[in-house]
Amino acid sequence: MKETCFGESVQGASHKKTGKECQDYYKKTVEKEYTILxxxxxxxxxxCPYSRTGAIAAVNIFxxxxxxxxxxxxxxxEQLATVLHREGEISFAKNIERSWKNRIKDIQVENSENRKKTPRNSSGAIDWAAVYKMYGCTLLGLVITKEFVFSYQMGDGDIMKVDEEVCPVVSGEHILGVETHSLSRKNAWEKAITDIKRNDIEEHLPRLYLLSTDGFSNSYANTKEFYKTCKDYYETFKEYGADAVRDNLKKWLSETSELGCGDDITLLVAYFE
Incomplete structure (x- = not known):
């Protein structure tokens, strides 16, 4: 079985007009025993003036x-799978939130420019809740091992699986309007969604996993069109190979943003064949 993993982030079409930098970030680690996305x-x-920094911190923390x-x-x-199944939405989610907020504290204290703008309450103490909000972000995570596939979601975005069918790996809560859950909020872990399943990839080759920020799915008229696009990526991998997708991904995502919602788009994929 061969695995190919890569990603791309593009500045949203609307953000290009205003000069606003891309707020998305992604990271991948591919080892013999596991893949972390x-x-x-x-x-x-x-x-949230430092939200890109918050996003960078979030993927590193995961x-x-x-x-x-x-x-x-x-x-x-197998024992880890049991632990994550039992504690994923509590201990693991709390660990992510706590670690991210500790990292944000360090960043805020160590960065002299940011430190000048540190919010304080009426007594002069640092208002850490307000600090966290300045770095607010969502987070998606996927871990693939020989034994299991574990997923984590905080806020909007999509983790999709494509083989014979197209389906979400984890079903995130539908949020109306522009508000989303955030790592920056108090007790953010309570809104985290996790899922763990037995790894059955070898029974369903080829398979494609896609992790994307909400700018991707929001660029399509409805869920049906979004799912069709996920399937199109899968078919392109099958017919033309991973290099064809990798070489064109940035252009395709930029076009998607221009023709869609205009937001930043990040897409991280793992293809097994």
Whole structure:
């Protein structure tokens, strides 16, 4: 079985006009025993001036936390699967939130420019809730091992699986309007969604996993059109190979943003054949 993994982030068409930098970020780690994928989307509002930094911190935190679990349970993946099944939406989600907020504290204190703008309450103490909001972002994570596939979602975005069928790996909560859940909020872990399933990839080859920020799905008229696009990517992998997708991905995503919602788009894929 061969695995190919790559991604791309593009600045949204509407953001190009205003000069606003891309707020998305992604990271991948591919090892013999596991693959870790993470995608984050900074909120980008005036209230969140450092949200790209928050997104960068989020994907790194997911990799760090998941890497620690994988190291601790090396050679005992079945036991890790049991732990994540039992504690994914509590202990693991709390760990992600706590680690991200600790990282944001360090960034805020260490960056002299940011430090000048640190919000304070009426007594002069640092208002950490307001600080976290300045770095607010969503986070998607996927871990693929020989034993299991584990997914984590905080806020909007999509984690999709495509083989004979197209389906979400984890069903996120539908949120009306522009509001989304965020790592920056108090008790953010309560809104995290996790899922773990037995790895059945070898029974359904080829298979494609896609992690994308909401700018991707929001660029299509409805869920049916979005699912059709996911299937089109899968068929392109099958017919033309991974290099064809990799070489054209940035152009395709830019066109999707221009013809769609105009938001930043990040797409991270893992293809197994």
């Amino acid at each position: 993470a995608v984050a989307d900074g909120h980008g509002s005036n209230a 990799h760090d936390v998941m890497g620690t679990y994988l190291e601790e349970y090396a050679g005992r993946l």
